[in-house]
Amino acid sequence: MADAAQGEPKKHEVFEKPFKVQPVFEMRSTPESYRRYPDGDKLPSQLKVWKVQDTGQPFGSVVTHSYGYEDSPDAEILTPGFNDGKESGAVGVGRHAGFLQWGFSGPPSKMTPAGKNFFLNSICYIHKFDNAAPLVRQLSMARTYIVHLASVIPLLNDPDEFFEGIFAKELKKIYQSDPKGFAKYINENLEFIYYNNTYQPDMELKSLGIPSNRQVQTQERFISLLEDEKQKGLAQKLLLRYTTESFQTPAQWKGWLESNKSRLYFSDMGGYKFRVLPEGYLK
Amino acid sequence: MKERTMIFCQGLFHFHRRWLGKCLFLLILALVACGIAQRAQAAYDPGKIALRILYVGVPGSEREKDFLFFLKTHFQEAASADIGKFSEDQANNFDVILFDYEGDAFKAKRLRLPQAYKRATVTIGVYGSLMCGDLRLKTGYT
Numbered sequence: 001m002a003d004a005a006q007g008e009p010k011k012h013e014v015f016e017k018p019f020k021v022q023p024v025f026e027m028r029s030t031p032e033s034y035r036r037y038p039d040g041d042k043l044p045s046q047l048k049v050w051k052v053q054d055t056g057q058p059f060g061s062v063v064t065h066s067y068g069y070e071d072s073p074d075a076e077i078l079t080p081g082f083n084d085g086k087e088s089g090a091v092g093v094g095r096h097a098g099f100l101q102w103g104f105s106g107p108p109s110k111m112t113p114a115g116k117n118f119f120l121n122s123i124c125y126i127h128k129f130d131n132a133a134p135l136v137r138q139l140s141m142a143r144t145y146i147v148h149l150a151s152v153i154p155l156l157n158d159p160d161e162f163f164e165g166i167f168a169k170e171l172k173k174i175y176q177s178d179p180k181g182f183a184k185y186i187n188e189n190l191e192f193i194y195y196n197n198t199y200q201p202d203m204e205l206k207s208l209g210i211p212s213n214r215q216v217q218t219q220e221r222f223i224s225l226l227e228d229e230k231q232k233g234l235a236q237k238l239l240l241r242y243t244t245e246s247f248q249t250p251a252q253w254k255g256w257l258e259s260n261k262s263r264l265y266f267s268d269m270g271g272y273k274f275r276v277l278p279e280g281y282l283k
Numbered sequence: 284m285k286e287r288t289m290i291f292c293q294g295l296f297h298f299h300r301r302w303l304g305k306c307l308f309l310l311i312l313a314l315v316a317c318g319i320a321q322r323a324q325a326a327y328d329p330g331k332i333a334l335r336i337l338y339v340g341v342p343g344s345e346r347e348k349d350f351l352f353f354l355k356t357h358f359q360e361a362a363s364a365d366i367g368k369f370s371e372d373q374a375n376n377f378d379v380i381l382f383d384y385e386g387d388a389f390k391a392k393r394l395r396l397p398q399a400y401k402r403a404t405v406t407i408g409v410y411g412s413l414m415c416g417d418l419r420l421k422t423g424y425t
Contacts, residue, residue, distance in 0.1 A: 018332065062409045065425045075421045094422055098403050101415055101422035105408040107346050108353035120332070120357055123405055127334060127379050130403035137398075137419035269421060 001061035001081040001103055004028070004049035005092050005118075014078055014125045019117035023050030028082065037087035037148055049082045052092075052115035053106035060105040063090035068142025068269040073277055074135040078122070087148075093122065097134040100126040135277070136270030140195040143268050147193075150186035154179035168200035194241070194272040205238055213242060214266040219257055219274060226250040242266075243274050328359065335360040337377035339369050339394075346385040354381075366394055371402075379403045384410035393417065 005023070015021040027046045034040045053061075063081040066089040070076060074097050081092020081103050092103045100122055104115070111119060141149075149166055153159045159179060163172050175182035186193070189201035191212035205213050208231070210221055219242070225235035227250060239253060240246065247253050257264075263277040336358045340347045342365045354361035364373050366384060374380045380402050384391055388410035395417055406414050406422065416423030 060408075062412045062424065064412065064422060069421050072421075091422075096415070096421040098401050099415055099418075099420055099422050100405045101411055101420075102405055102407045103412065107349035109349050116353075123336065123358075123379050123381070124332060124334065126403045126405055128403075130378070131401050133401050134420060138421055138423065139419070141425075 001063045001083040001085075001090075001092055002058045003053045003055055003061070003104070003106070004051050004082040005079040006047060006049050006082040006088070007080060008048065009050075009079060012078065014121045015118065017121060018124060019120055021114050021117045021121065023114045024112070025050050030088070031082075031084040033084050033086070034088040036152075038144055038151075040088065043088055047082070047088070050114060051112045052104050052118060053111045055106045055110050058084075061092070062103045062105070063092050064094065064101065064103070065142075065145060066090050067145040067148075068267070069094060071142065071265070072136045072267045072270055072275070073265060073282060074132070079118075093118075095126065095129070098126065098129040098132040135281075136267050136275065138269050139271040140269060141199070143190055143193040143199075146199045147183075147187050147190060150183040154183060166199055168198045171200060195268075196241075202238075202241075204234060208234070213272070214268075216261060216264050216266075216274075218242070219264065223250065223253045223257055226253060242272065331359045332357055333359050334378040335362075335376065336379050336381065337362055337364055337374060338381045338383065339364045339366045339373075340381075340383040341366060341385045344385045346383065350381070350383065367392070369394055371397075371400060374402050379405065381405045381407060382411055382414060383407040388413055 008025075009015040009021060009023060025048050028049050030043050030045055030047050034043055061081065063083045063086050065086055066077060066080065067087075069091055076095050077091050078093040078095060078100075079091075080089045083090055083092075091101075094101055102119065102122060104111075108116060108119065146166070153163060156162060160172075171182065175185065186201070189206070191214070192201040192203070192206050193199055194202045194213060202213055205218075208221070208225070210218055212218060219239070222235045222239045222242075225231040228235070245256060247256060260276045263279070264274050265277060266272075266274050336354050338347065338350050338354060338361065340350065340363065342363065347363055351361055351363055360377075362377070366382065382394065382404065384407075388408065391410060393410070393413060396414065398418060406412065409424070412422065412424040416425070
Protein backbone atom coordinates (compact mmCIF):
# COMPACT_ATOMS: atom_id res chain seq x y z
CA MET A 1 0.00 0.00 0.00
CA ALA A 2 1.10 3.54 -0.66
CA ASP A 3 0.30 6.60 1.46
CA ALA A 4 -3.39 6.94 0.84
CA ALA A 5 -6.77 5.67 1.94
CA GLN A 6 -9.23 5.02 -0.85
CA GLY A 7 -12.67 6.57 -1.26
CA GLU A 8 -14.62 8.88 0.98
CA PRO A 9 -14.54 7.93 4.67
CA LYS A 10 -17.62 5.99 5.73
CA LYS A 11 -20.03 7.43 8.30
CA HIS A 12 -18.37 6.14 11.42
CA GLU A 13 -17.29 7.60 14.76
CA VAL A 14 -13.65 6.85 13.97
CA PHE A 15 -13.77 9.77 11.53
CA GLU A 16 -15.71 12.04 13.88
CA LYS A 17 -14.49 11.81 17.45
CA PRO A 18 -12.77 13.03 19.39
CA PHE A 19 -11.34 14.78 16.33
CA LYS A 20 -13.00 15.49 13.01
CA VAL A 21 -11.06 13.86 10.17
CA GLN A 22 -10.99 16.18 7.20
CA PRO A 23 -9.44 14.41 4.23
CA VAL A 24 -7.91 16.26 1.31
CA PHE A 25 -9.03 14.31 -1.74
CA GLU A 26 -7.18 13.73 -4.95
CA MET A 27 -7.76 11.53 -7.99
CA ARG A 28 -5.32 8.75 -8.95
CA SER A 29 -5.22 6.33 -11.87
CA THR A 30 -6.76 2.97 -11.08
CA PRO A 31 -3.93 0.45 -10.49
CA GLU A 32 -3.71 -2.32 -13.08
CA SER A 33 -3.61 -4.92 -10.32
CA TYR A 34 -7.19 -4.05 -9.39
CA ARG A 35 -8.33 -5.32 -12.79
CA ARG A 36 -7.20 -8.87 -12.01
CA TYR A 37 -9.68 -9.27 -9.18
CA PRO A 38 -13.45 -9.98 -9.34
CA ASP A 39 -15.30 -6.94 -10.72
CA GLY A 40 -11.99 -5.16 -11.37
CA ASP A 41 -13.02 -4.62 -14.97
CA LYS A 42 -15.95 -2.48 -13.81
CA LEU A 43 -13.80 0.13 -12.03
CA PRO A 44 -13.42 3.66 -13.47
CA SER A 45 -10.07 4.85 -14.82
CA GLN A 46 -9.49 7.10 -11.80
CA LEU A 47 -10.25 6.72 -8.11
CA LYS A 48 -10.69 9.19 -5.26
CA VAL A 49 -8.07 8.86 -2.52
CA TRP A 50 -6.83 10.88 0.47
CA LYS A 51 -3.38 10.88 1.97
CA VAL A 52 -3.03 9.49 5.48
CA GLN A 53 0.73 9.93 5.53
CA ASP A 54 3.46 11.46 3.43
CA THR A 55 6.44 9.12 3.47
CA GLY A 56 7.25 9.72 -0.19
CA GLN A 57 7.43 5.96 -0.68
CA PRO A 58 4.97 4.03 -2.87
CA PHE A 59 5.41 0.91 -0.68
CA GLY A 60 6.02 -0.16 2.92
CA SER A 61 2.48 -0.11 4.19
CA VAL A 62 0.12 -3.07 4.06
CA VAL A 63 -3.44 -3.98 3.15
CA THR A 64 -5.40 -7.13 3.89
CA HIS A 65 -7.81 -8.79 1.47
CA SER A 66 -11.33 -7.53 2.00
CA TYR A 67 -13.05 -10.77 1.01
CA GLY A 68 -14.98 -12.16 3.97
CA TYR A 69 -13.64 -9.47 6.30
CA GLU A 70 -17.10 -8.44 7.48
CA ASP A 71 -18.78 -11.86 7.38
CA SER A 72 -18.79 -12.03 11.19
CA PRO A 73 -20.12 -9.18 13.37
CA ASP A 74 -16.86 -8.84 15.28
CA ALA A 75 -14.91 -7.35 12.37
CA GLU A 76 -15.22 -4.18 10.34
CA ILE A 77 -13.40 -2.36 7.58
CA LEU A 78 -12.61 1.20 8.62
CA THR A 79 -10.98 2.27 5.39
CA PRO A 80 -9.67 0.61 2.24
CA GLY A 81 -6.06 1.40 1.38
CA PHE A 82 -4.98 2.50 -2.08
CA ASN A 83 -2.60 -0.26 -3.20
CA ASP A 84 -1.08 -1.89 -6.22
CA GLY A 85 -0.94 -5.53 -5.14
CA LYS A 86 -4.41 -6.54 -4.02
CA GLU A 87 -7.98 -5.73 -4.92
CA SER A 88 -9.77 -2.41 -4.84
CA GLY A 89 -11.26 -2.27 -1.35
CA ALA A 90 -8.44 -4.21 0.34
CA VAL A 91 -8.33 -3.10 3.96
CA GLY A 92 -5.89 -0.38 5.03
CA VAL A 93 -7.33 0.05 8.52
CA GLY A 94 -9.68 -2.51 10.03
CA ARG A 95 -10.77 -4.04 13.30
CA HIS A 96 -11.26 -7.59 14.47
CA ALA A 97 -12.48 -7.85 18.09
CA GLY A 98 -10.08 -5.80 20.24
CA PHE A 99 -7.41 -5.52 17.54
CA LEU A 100 -7.21 -2.55 15.22
CA GLN A 101 -4.73 -2.98 12.40
CA TRP A 102 -3.26 0.31 11.19
CA GLY A 103 -1.76 -0.65 7.84
CA PHE A 104 0.10 2.60 7.26
CA SER A 105 3.78 2.42 8.03
CA GLY A 106 4.74 6.04 8.69
CA PRO A 107 5.39 7.39 12.20
CA PRO A 108 3.22 10.32 13.39
CA SER A 109 5.66 12.95 12.10
CA LYS A 110 4.93 11.65 8.59
CA MET A 111 1.16 11.62 8.98
CA THR A 112 -0.99 14.28 7.37
CA PRO A 113 -3.31 16.32 9.64
CA ALA A 114 -6.21 14.06 8.58
CA GLY A 115 -4.02 10.99 9.17
CA LYS A 116 -3.06 12.17 12.67
CA ASN A 117 -6.68 12.68 13.67
CA PHE A 118 -7.65 9.33 12.19
CA PHE A 119 -4.85 7.63 14.12
CA LEU A 120 -5.79 9.30 17.43
CA ASN A 121 -9.46 8.43 16.89
CA SER A 122 -8.51 4.84 16.09
CA ILE A 123 -6.73 4.52 19.45
CA CYS A 124 -9.76 5.97 21.26
CA TYR A 125 -12.15 3.77 19.30
CA ILE A 126 -10.37 0.48 19.96
CA HIS A 127 -10.44 1.19 23.70
CA LYS A 128 -14.19 0.42 23.56
CA PHE A 129 -13.28 -3.16 22.65
CA ASP A 130 -10.94 -3.86 25.53
CA ASN A 131 -11.41 -7.51 26.56
CA ALA A 132 -13.47 -8.35 23.45
CA ALA A 133 -12.60 -11.83 22.24
CA PRO A 134 -13.02 -12.68 18.53
CA LEU A 135 -16.17 -14.61 17.59
CA VAL A 136 -14.34 -16.44 14.82
CA ARG A 137 -10.75 -17.11 13.86
CA GLN A 138 -9.67 -17.24 10.27
CA LEU A 139 -10.03 -20.91 9.36
CA SER A 140 -10.59 -20.64 5.61
CA MET A 141 -10.57 -18.21 2.71
CA ALA A 142 -13.72 -16.42 1.61
CA ARG A 143 -15.49 -17.64 -1.53
CA THR A 144 -14.87 -14.46 -3.52
CA TYR A 145 -11.16 -14.99 -3.06
CA ILE A 146 -11.56 -18.59 -4.20
CA VAL A 147 -13.19 -17.31 -7.38
CA HIS A 148 -10.18 -15.04 -7.86
CA LEU A 149 -7.75 -17.96 -7.35
CA ALA A 150 -9.66 -20.04 -9.91
CA SER A 151 -9.43 -17.18 -12.37
CA VAL A 152 -5.63 -17.05 -11.93
CA ILE A 153 -5.11 -20.73 -12.84
CA PRO A 154 -5.33 -20.19 -16.62
CA LEU A 155 -2.48 -17.66 -16.31
CA LEU A 156 -0.07 -20.08 -14.61
CA ASN A 157 2.55 -22.16 -16.43
CA ASP A 158 2.33 -25.04 -14.02
CA PRO A 159 -0.98 -24.84 -12.19
CA ASP A 160 -0.94 -28.42 -10.83
CA GLU A 161 0.50 -27.74 -7.41
CA PHE A 162 -1.58 -24.63 -7.01
CA PHE A 163 -4.65 -26.56 -8.02
CA GLU A 164 -4.00 -29.44 -5.65
CA GLY A 165 -3.38 -27.35 -2.58
CA ILE A 166 -6.61 -25.42 -2.90
CA PHE A 167 -9.26 -27.30 -4.84
CA ALA A 168 -10.75 -30.78 -4.54
CA LYS A 169 -8.94 -33.57 -6.44
CA GLU A 170 -12.07 -34.58 -8.33
CA LEU A 171 -12.24 -31.12 -9.86
CA LYS A 172 -8.68 -31.35 -11.07
CA LYS A 173 -9.46 -34.56 -12.94
CA ILE A 174 -12.38 -32.94 -14.72
CA TYR A 175 -10.88 -29.54 -15.49
CA GLN A 176 -7.15 -30.26 -15.82
CA SER A 177 -7.14 -29.40 -19.52
CA ASP A 178 -9.72 -26.65 -19.25
CA PRO A 179 -8.61 -24.03 -16.70
CA LYS A 180 -10.87 -21.36 -18.18
CA GLY A 181 -13.83 -23.68 -17.93
CA PHE A 182 -12.87 -24.35 -14.32
CA ALA A 183 -12.78 -20.63 -13.49
CA LYS A 184 -16.22 -20.27 -15.05
CA TYR A 185 -17.53 -23.28 -13.13
CA ILE A 186 -16.32 -21.90 -9.78
CA ASN A 187 -17.69 -18.44 -10.53
CA GLU A 188 -21.09 -19.83 -11.51
CA ASN A 189 -21.24 -21.82 -8.29
CA LEU A 190 -20.17 -19.03 -5.96
CA GLU A 191 -23.16 -19.53 -3.64
CA PHE A 192 -22.34 -23.22 -3.13
CA ILE A 193 -18.61 -23.05 -2.40
CA TYR A 194 -17.59 -24.61 0.89
CA TYR A 195 -14.43 -25.79 2.61
CA ASN A 196 -13.49 -29.26 3.70
CA ASN A 197 -9.68 -29.18 3.65
CA THR A 198 -10.03 -28.10 0.01
CA TYR A 199 -12.57 -25.84 -1.68
CA GLN A 200 -15.39 -27.07 -3.88
CA PRO A 201 -18.97 -26.22 -4.76
CA ASP A 202 -21.45 -28.19 -2.69
CA MET A 203 -23.30 -30.15 -5.34
CA GLU A 204 -25.22 -32.13 -2.73
CA LEU A 205 -26.78 -28.94 -1.46
CA LYS A 206 -27.38 -27.66 -4.98
CA SER A 207 -29.17 -30.92 -5.87
CA LEU A 208 -31.87 -29.99 -3.33
CA GLY A 209 -32.74 -26.86 -5.32
CA ILE A 210 -31.50 -24.58 -2.51
CA PRO A 211 -30.10 -21.31 -3.96
CA SER A 212 -27.25 -20.73 -1.48
CA ASN A 213 -25.46 -22.36 1.43
CA ARG A 214 -25.20 -19.14 3.44
CA GLN A 215 -28.79 -17.96 3.90
CA VAL A 216 -30.69 -18.58 7.13
CA GLN A 217 -33.55 -20.00 5.04
CA THR A 218 -31.12 -22.76 4.05
CA GLN A 219 -31.11 -23.98 7.63
CA GLU A 220 -34.90 -23.91 7.76
CA ARG A 221 -35.04 -25.97 4.58
CA PHE A 222 -32.57 -28.55 5.91
CA ILE A 223 -34.65 -28.93 9.07
CA SER A 224 -37.89 -29.32 7.15
CA LEU A 225 -36.20 -32.00 5.02
CA LEU A 226 -35.49 -34.02 8.16
CA GLU A 227 -39.17 -35.04 7.99
CA ASP A 228 -38.75 -36.29 4.41
CA GLU A 229 -37.96 -40.02 4.37
CA LYS A 230 -35.90 -39.75 1.17
CA GLN A 231 -33.91 -36.66 2.06
CA LYS A 232 -33.48 -36.86 5.82
CA GLY A 233 -30.05 -38.47 5.63
CA LEU A 234 -28.66 -35.76 3.37
CA ALA A 235 -30.36 -33.02 5.39
CA GLN A 236 -28.72 -34.27 8.60
CA LYS A 237 -25.35 -34.45 6.84
CA LEU A 238 -25.70 -30.86 5.61
CA LEU A 239 -26.78 -29.57 9.01
CA LEU A 240 -23.64 -31.06 10.50
CA ARG A 241 -21.56 -29.65 7.64
CA TYR A 242 -22.79 -26.08 8.02
CA THR A 243 -23.12 -25.68 11.78
CA THR A 244 -20.97 -26.28 14.82
CA GLU A 245 -23.75 -28.37 16.41
CA SER A 246 -24.19 -32.15 16.52
CA PHE A 247 -27.91 -32.70 17.21
CA GLN A 248 -29.38 -36.00 16.11
CA THR A 249 -33.15 -35.45 16.15
CA PRO A 250 -35.42 -33.06 14.20
CA ALA A 251 -36.84 -31.72 17.48
CA GLN A 252 -33.37 -30.75 18.69
CA TRP A 253 -32.56 -28.96 15.43
CA LYS A 254 -35.92 -27.16 15.45
CA GLY A 255 -35.47 -26.04 19.03
CA TRP A 256 -31.99 -24.76 18.25
CA LEU A 257 -33.15 -22.79 15.22
CA GLU A 258 -36.16 -21.32 16.99
CA SER A 259 -34.00 -20.11 19.88
CA ASN A 260 -31.23 -18.67 17.74
CA LYS A 261 -32.66 -17.71 14.36
CA SER A 262 -32.37 -13.95 14.90
CA ARG A 263 -28.73 -14.33 15.95
CA LEU A 264 -27.47 -16.68 13.23
CA TYR A 265 -24.71 -15.55 10.91
CA PHE A 266 -22.66 -17.40 8.32
CA SER A 267 -18.93 -16.95 8.07
CA ASP A 268 -16.81 -18.16 5.16
CA MET A 269 -13.66 -17.23 7.01
CA GLY A 270 -14.89 -18.95 10.13
CA GLY A 271 -14.95 -22.33 8.33
CA TYR A 272 -18.12 -22.00 6.20
CA LYS A 273 -20.41 -22.45 9.17
CA PHE A 274 -23.53 -20.90 10.65
CA ARG A 275 -22.75 -19.62 14.10
CA VAL A 276 -24.83 -18.05 16.84
CA LEU A 277 -24.08 -14.54 17.94
CA PRO A 278 -23.89 -14.36 21.76
CA GLU A 279 -26.95 -12.72 23.29
CA GLY A 280 -26.53 -8.96 23.67
CA TYR A 281 -23.37 -8.88 21.58
CA LEU A 282 -24.45 -6.03 19.34
CA LYS A 283 -25.72 -3.76 22.15
CA MET B 284 0.15 7.52 98.38
CA LYS B 285 3.07 8.98 96.46
CA GLU B 286 3.62 5.61 94.83
CA ARG B 287 -0.05 5.35 93.80
CA THR B 288 0.05 8.80 92.29
CA MET B 289 3.14 7.88 90.30
CA ILE B 290 1.50 4.69 88.96
CA PHE B 291 -1.62 6.67 88.05
CA CYS B 292 0.47 9.31 86.25
CA GLN B 293 2.48 6.67 84.38
CA GLY B 294 -0.79 4.93 83.30
CA LEU B 295 -2.20 8.25 82.10
CA PHE B 296 1.00 8.94 80.17
CA HIS B 297 0.93 5.50 78.43
CA PHE B 298 -2.77 5.90 77.64
CA HIS B 299 -2.21 9.30 76.05
CA ARG B 300 0.92 8.14 74.24
CA ARG B 301 -1.05 5.28 72.61
CA TRP B 302 -3.77 7.68 71.45
CA LEU B 303 -1.28 10.32 70.47
CA GLY B 304 0.51 7.71 68.32
CA LYS B 305 -2.71 6.66 66.66
CA CYS B 306 -3.71 10.24 65.95
CA LEU B 307 -0.30 11.04 64.54
CA PHE B 308 -0.45 7.99 62.28
CA LEU B 309 -3.89 9.01 60.97
CA LEU B 310 -2.70 12.57 60.42
CA ILE B 311 0.31 11.40 58.41
CA LEU B 312 -1.91 9.05 56.38
CA ALA B 313 -4.30 11.90 55.61
CA LEU B 314 -1.43 14.17 54.58
CA VAL B 315 0.07 11.51 52.30
CA ALA B 316 -3.33 10.86 50.68
CA CYS B 317 -3.79 14.59 50.21
CA GLY B 318 -0.36 14.87 48.63
CA ILE B 319 -1.02 12.00 46.22
CA ALA B 320 -4.37 13.47 45.23
CA GLN B 321 -2.80 16.88 44.67
CA ARG B 322 0.00 15.38 42.59
CA ALA B 323 -2.49 13.39 40.51
CA GLN B 324 -4.54 16.53 40.02
CA ALA B 325 -1.47 18.45 38.98
CA ALA B 326 -0.51 15.75 36.47
CA TYR B 327 -4.00 15.49 34.97
CA ASP B 328 -4.24 17.65 31.89
CA PRO B 329 -7.83 18.23 30.78
CA GLY B 330 -6.52 19.12 27.32
CA LYS B 331 -5.32 15.55 26.83
CA ILE B 332 -7.25 12.39 26.07
CA ALA B 333 -7.89 10.46 29.29
CA LEU B 334 -6.24 7.23 28.20
CA ARG B 335 -3.00 5.55 29.19
CA ILE B 336 -1.09 4.25 26.19
CA LEU B 337 1.70 1.69 26.08
CA TYR B 338 3.79 1.81 22.90
CA VAL B 339 5.64 -1.48 22.39
CA GLY B 340 8.36 -1.17 19.79
CA VAL B 341 12.11 -1.02 19.26
CA PRO B 342 13.71 0.75 22.24
CA GLY B 343 15.92 3.73 21.48
CA SER B 344 14.83 3.93 17.84
CA GLU B 345 13.92 7.19 16.13
CA ARG B 346 10.55 5.66 15.44
CA GLU B 347 9.90 5.03 19.11
CA LYS B 348 10.81 8.65 19.92
CA ASP B 349 8.50 9.87 17.16
CA PHE B 350 5.55 7.85 18.43
CA LEU B 351 6.17 8.63 22.10
CA PHE B 352 6.40 12.37 21.50
CA PHE B 353 3.10 12.27 19.63
CA LEU B 354 1.37 10.05 22.16
CA LYS B 355 2.56 12.11 25.15
CA THR B 356 1.31 15.25 23.43
CA HIS B 357 -2.20 13.87 23.08
CA PHE B 358 -2.78 11.34 25.85
CA GLN B 359 -2.82 11.59 29.63
CA GLU B 360 -0.04 9.02 29.87
CA ALA B 361 2.23 7.29 27.38
CA ALA B 362 5.10 4.91 28.03
CA SER B 363 7.15 2.50 25.97
CA ALA B 364 8.25 -1.13 26.18
CA ASP B 365 10.61 -3.39 24.27
CA ILE B 366 8.79 -5.58 21.74
CA GLY B 367 11.54 -8.18 22.10
CA LYS B 368 10.84 -8.58 25.81
CA PHE B 369 7.16 -7.84 26.08
CA SER B 370 5.08 -9.77 28.60
CA GLU B 371 1.35 -9.40 29.04
CA ASP B 372 1.49 -8.08 32.60
CA GLN B 373 3.23 -4.96 31.25
CA ALA B 374 -0.12 -4.03 29.75
CA ASN B 375 -1.91 -4.09 33.10
CA ASN B 376 -1.68 -0.38 33.88
CA PHE B 377 -2.59 0.82 30.40
CA ASP B 378 -5.80 1.28 28.45
CA VAL B 379 -4.55 0.69 24.91
CA ILE B 380 -1.44 -1.15 23.71
CA LEU B 381 0.32 -0.32 20.44
CA PHE B 382 2.59 -2.87 18.75
CA ASP B 383 5.05 -1.55 16.21
CA TYR B 384 8.41 -2.41 14.70
CA GLU B 385 11.20 -0.60 12.92
CA GLY B 386 12.96 -2.59 10.22
CA ASP B 387 12.15 -5.52 7.94
CA ALA B 388 9.11 -7.09 9.57
CA PHE B 389 9.41 -10.27 7.52
CA LYS B 390 12.89 -10.95 8.90
CA ALA B 391 12.16 -9.88 12.46
CA LYS B 392 11.68 -12.34 15.28
CA ARG B 393 8.02 -11.95 15.95
CA LEU B 394 6.24 -11.41 19.24
CA ARG B 395 3.68 -14.21 19.65
CA LEU B 396 0.73 -13.23 21.76
CA PRO B 397 -1.40 -16.01 23.27
CA GLN B 398 -4.87 -16.49 21.79
CA ALA B 399 -6.35 -15.57 25.17
CA TYR B 400 -4.85 -12.06 24.91
CA LYS B 401 -7.69 -9.57 24.43
CA ARG B 402 -6.55 -6.14 25.49
CA ALA B 403 -7.48 -3.14 23.34
CA THR B 404 -4.67 -3.16 20.82
CA VAL B 405 -3.45 -1.26 17.78
CA THR B 406 -1.10 -3.21 15.53
CA ILE B 407 0.91 -1.14 13.12
CA GLY B 408 2.23 -1.78 9.60
CA VAL B 409 3.51 -5.05 8.18
CA TYR B 410 4.78 -6.33 11.54
CA GLY B 411 1.39 -5.72 13.12
CA SER B 412 -0.35 -7.45 10.27
CA LEU B 413 1.91 -10.51 10.65
CA MET B 414 1.20 -10.58 14.39
CA CYS B 415 -2.53 -10.62 13.66
CA GLY B 416 -1.99 -13.40 11.12
CA ASP B 417 -0.35 -15.53 13.81
CA LEU B 418 -3.52 -15.11 15.87
CA ARG B 419 -5.70 -16.01 12.85
CA LEU B 420 -7.40 -12.66 12.98
CA LYS B 421 -9.03 -11.08 9.96
CA THR B 422 -6.67 -8.14 10.39
CA GLY B 423 -3.80 -10.50 9.59
CA TYR B 424 -1.55 -10.52 6.55
CA THR B 425 -3.13 -12.36 3.61
